[in-house]
Amino acid sequence: MENQSLYRRYLPIVLWAAGILGVYFLLQALIAPFSEGITLTLSIFLSRLSQIGSFLFSILAGLALIEIYCYQFFFRQPKSRTKTIITRTIQGFIALVILLGIISFFETTDLIRLGTGFVASILRSPVTVFNAIRDFIYQNGIAYEENTGLIAGIFVGVLLLGLLAIIQFLSSPKISRNGLPYLLVLPAFLGILFLIIYPFLFEIRLAFSNASLGTQATKNASYGLIYGWQNLVTLFTGNVAKDAKFVDVFLRTILWTLINVTFHIAGGMGLALLLNRPMKLQGFYRTLLVFPWAIPTTIAAMALRNEFDNRYGLFNILLSDLQTWLTSLGQHTASLVGIGNMFAFLGQHIGPVSWKQDPFWAFVSICISNIWLGIPFMSVIILGGLQSISQEYYEAAEIDGASKFAQWRFITIPLIRPVLTPAIVLGVVWTFNKFDVIWLITQGGPQEKTDILVSSMYKAAFQFYRYGFTAMFALVIFIFLLLFTLMFLRMSGGLKSATD
């Protein structure tokens, strides 16, 4: 028994090790002869690995320190009066350092400007001290230049850990009912604060500035309500990216969202209804149908972009084949009045299209691509909803003599509403914001006739470097989306169950 469990315990490890070694030697044997053609070398690989590893380590270590600090607030209690004073002093000191660090971070990223006064240098002191430590480490040759930051960080971290250990030593456990959930939420909350709230505030500030390439982004930019107003006026009356006007782009975005979401829902619903029955080959169909979702979007979009080529793309090949076929059909049936003429007429009017030069067809091409990409997701979601509906409802309806359509309308739709509502809301929001397909296929061209709001915004920011304007643009888009979502949720009473 013992032996067997031992064997069971170590066999997977041995197999994994053998597998990894095998792959390694296989790669060696396969790649080594060609290694002069490959730019990736072992040293690049290792440096990437160490960079990533130290990044991961520093983030997790930092979070752990903050967690311990907060844990002591909730779960530790100083043992006596003098110990209370010491503990609170240390805690206050750490809080101050963190606060000053945050302020310096704001300054580094140009959210606020401290100037050069005495107060400013005090506020900057943690960074100054940190840089001093770093220089010290560098000059004494303790670490390579690129690692000094990490070593200095570890040094500071150990220092903080020591302070926290003192607190731990001076205090006794305490029971806290609310502490744990807050401690659990804290890391994610900090991440979101840093990654979403802070950039959001930054964006608002940027929206009321004249930041652009000319002002070297935020370096020489001026802030004020007047700039915000100017940005707003430019947005609604001037050019959004190069020549396009806001209203045109906005209407196109609405059209884009409507077309895509409608087709996604309709196609997804259709496929889901077809698949939701006992049938042969169901698994086979389901596997094949999720292909467009499974293939990485970038690859799909770039492949489709080439399929819209005028001569060698799939769509024009099919269309010109259809044209030849229709024309020949028209000649063969020329004797039959009406039918022959009809085919000849169709043959004249159906044919290859210039997907890239004609704005209308360019728009059609991106719609086709995005619909193709999006239907599997919807059908999978809807199928999931359909399968949770009990068959008994339909049997009861059948007995009552309800038609298939009535069953769909009064049983299926209400019962998959909890699935459908969030899917529609998220679908609309995602489609509204989704421009990687557009970007990869048409780049918004020809003449910005296939741009939607978000892609114009991207252009304004990263092709025309109008930063302040872009920030205002983004705010306006965000407000539109927020209003839409609130309206839709109020109308459908959607997410009430989700939050309780």
Place this chain on the structure above:
Amino acid sequence: MITMTKSAKGPSRNPIARLFRWFFYRGHGDSPFKRLLIHITLIIACVIAVYPVLRVVTISLRPNDTLLTTSLRIIPENATLDNYKKVLFGDAAEHRKSDFFLWIVNSFSVVLVTSVISVILAAVSAYAFSRFKFRGRAVGLVFLLTTQMIPAGMLLLPIFIMLAKLKMINSVLGLIIAYAVTSVPLTIWTLKGYYDTIPVDLEEAALIDGASRLTVFTNIILPLSTPALAIAFLFSFMGGWSEYLVARVVLQKNELFTWPLGIFTFAQDFTVSWGQFAAASVMIAIPVMVLFLYSSKWLISGLTLGSVKG
């Protein structure tokens, strides 16, 4: 009832009558004709879904001199693996080295770290959202959903400027930060939805037996939610794996390119390198697609649990 009537009638010998009955079937369930129609529709849908993907494979197999062709064959004439060789090991004739492995390593490192961080953060905080009633809980959840309203490009500008000030442009770390933005909130929702389905009784029993909350979390909740954690990991992995637009802004050096940026250098035009683009795409897409199709069942349950049932 129905089977009885059937057996009473018996199979008709008359082929026309059988065809007639096949066409106007009035039994229980779907008629054979309807089933045939459904199968045909599904087959057409499958062809539409798969054919463009197959075309990429076709193009990758074409020899360079017949790259520009209007043929629709799936396996081209004179099929060759030349493009694959060029993508993997460079082109000795043109003295061009291959960056393919470099791109893959870059992509992998960025996406792996993003996923690890977001799954760790989300696994912990989703537990709090699922099991505790604390002040700010509902607000927090709605807020997490609201972050999904923020256009992808919207926070890109401030994050770009922020990264530039922190000297993190042209660094993989900057890209990791940018990706984590979208990944964390959605992961929290997914995992919260899954934790909600684990019965509380298990934990309560353990708590009565004297286990601490932390033990409960690590010894009961985490092992039970391994599939959900895997899904969450896979989600954030897939999200970042093929991302193009953010990467294009953050990374500008060739040696730091992730693969979407890399293969875009092939796909610039309908030129010779289109074959190489196709070959690179196939090699990248196949592992991802196998993984995806293999895990799609769990992916689906994760989706419906997280975003829908709440």
